[in-house]
Amino acid sequence: MTVAEPLFGSLLPEIVTSPPGGVSRHLAKRLRSVESRNITYFDVGWPIFWKEASGSNVRDVDHNLYIDLSGAFGVALIGHAHPRVVHALQAQGEELIHGMGDIHPPVRKVELIERLCGIAPWVDAQAVLTTTGSEAVEVALKTARIATGKPGIVAFRGGYHGLTMGALAVTDRAHFRSYFEDQLYKGVSFAPFPECNDVSRVTADETLGLLRAAFQQGAPNGDPIGAVIVEPVQGRAGVRIPPDGFMAALSDMAMEEGAMVIADEIFTGLGRCGSMLASERLGLRPDIVCIGKVFGGGLPLSACLSSQSVLSAWPENDGEAIHTSTFLGNPLSCATALAVLDVVEHLDVPERAEVLGSQLLSELQDSLRGAERVSEVRGCGLMIGIELVTDDGSPWKGGAVRVAEAALAQGLILLPAGEHGHVVELTPSVFLTEDQATHSLGVLSSIIQKIH
Known part of the structure; x- marks a missing residue:
């Protein structure tokens, strides 16, 4: 019997000229x-x-x-150019490439949001489709502000949530912030992020104590705190993993203080960390979840998910949505995302x-x-x-x-x-x-x- 040669996708490296050539x-x-x-x-x-x-x-x-080994910034969890994704992209491209997301939506937008809500951690889940991880975070921050009436935010040292102005305000890296510091929202309190194998910096109990104080004192500008945004595992900071019990305690405290927990699962979501959402395995009970990267299968797509009870705080669209974008619900991205969800669920990617x-x-x-x-x-x-x-x-x-x-x-x-x-x-x-x-x-x- 002839043994088939490995296909492109499963080959070992071959360097024919020293990179970059x-x-x-x-x-x-x-x-x-x-x-x-x-x-x-x-x-x-x-x-x-x-x-x-x-x-x-x-x-x-x-x-x-x-x-x-990078998955192209973590996007290619199911590999580059997965056959189901390629087929979905080709088929959709022959039918409809662009729609009018918040005016005359494409069919794929409906199908994708229905499918997405089926894997969300709420029985009455709803979603807002977005294009980039940063935009999903922007929607999450806006949602928490509208739903709680409290603009202040707690974020974490080492956290990365994107580089648009709202997302940058909750991102902790001087390298990204320094040129724009005077334009960023001042109502963000940064707490240390505890790590399961390193108590030399801070313990979980110390962080929780600082969080409690932040809730009681308010944000640096005096605003009351209505949101806590956290990556279940900090990705860009170097795969920083919290100790057991910390995320559950964080959820409890936020609920007691009337604040919403935003889980930034752009990097960790849809199976990367061994569960559909990393929040599940780490005990975090979010009010709002952001997903992206893996979600679009290589096309730009992200989403902000929450319960109907939270998202209903947004006003009814009276003909002019107060948050939208040109490519919201793009049919090509939606088609590839549906194929990604097929692979993630049917091939047990987590x-x-x-x-x-x-x-x-x-x-x-x-x-x-x-x-x-x-x-x-x-x-x-x-x-x-x-x-x-x-x-x-x-x-x-x-x-x-x-x-x-x-x-x-x-x-x-x-x-x-x-x-x-x-x-x-x-x-x-x-x-x-x-x-x-x-x-x-x-x-x-x-x-x-x-x-x-």
Whole structure:
């Protein structure tokens, strides 16, 4: 019997020219001349320009073949160009490409919202479709303000919720905020985010005490607090996982204080952390949920979900919606999202993420035990972080950037995370093959053990 050759999507890396190759370098030169210098990161070994992708493979314009361990910012949980998603996109493209979301909606908008409400944690769920994660957060913040009448917000140190003005106000990173600080809403209190394996910074009880004080004192500008926004697992901060019981206690406190809990599940939702929503496994009981990334299957789509009792605080549309956008309910995005939900539910993606994530985490912890630059390897489902430190135990600033560049040269795409660029972050597809996983972990472990 002839053994079939592995297909593009399940292949091991093949580097034919040291990345970035000549075509990528030429494209980089062209891009630098026409794009704002703030947008794309350029360095000696960065970036490559993608030509095609499928499953866990990416091929660049110089014909180098890579394994994508980043999931393209966490989007490709079910792999790049999943056949169901591609079919849905092609079929919808032949029928209707654009609609009038809040005036004359496309059919797919109705179908998607019905489907989405079926997996939400409320029996009377409703949704607002949005385009980006930041926009979903904006809708969530507006919803909490309208529903509670209290504009103040509690957010967390290390939290990332987007870079539009409302979302940026609750994002904790001076790098993003500094140029716009005088334009940001001043009614945000930032609390420390406790971590399950690190009480050197703050314990859960200490954080809860600070939260209670914030509720009692109000926001820095004096506004009463009506919302707490939190990532169940902090993604961009470096896969920071809260201790058991913290999220449940946070939910209890918010309810007692008459505030709404907004779960930012843009990164963690739809199976990435081993459950449909990470809130479920961590005990968080949100009033509002934001989802995105995985949701659109590669197309720009996000959503803000809540119960009818909460969303009914918004006024009835009298012919002019007070929050809407041109591409709300775009039929192409809705069609791909329906296909994504088919895959997530029918192929039990959350369970696959839990099993594969546990396997990768265990193998990395074993292979990196004793590595001088590694302080911790942690994970939740298919979100894994490898924290790098210097000789004195402080964050190794830029260490994960160096690892990512070395990995790219050997055919692995991954991203640095953490405020100091000191956490190697892995968010691969659930369909990463055994051979791809074994190869990737071997290469990555070798790089981390040797790099100085």
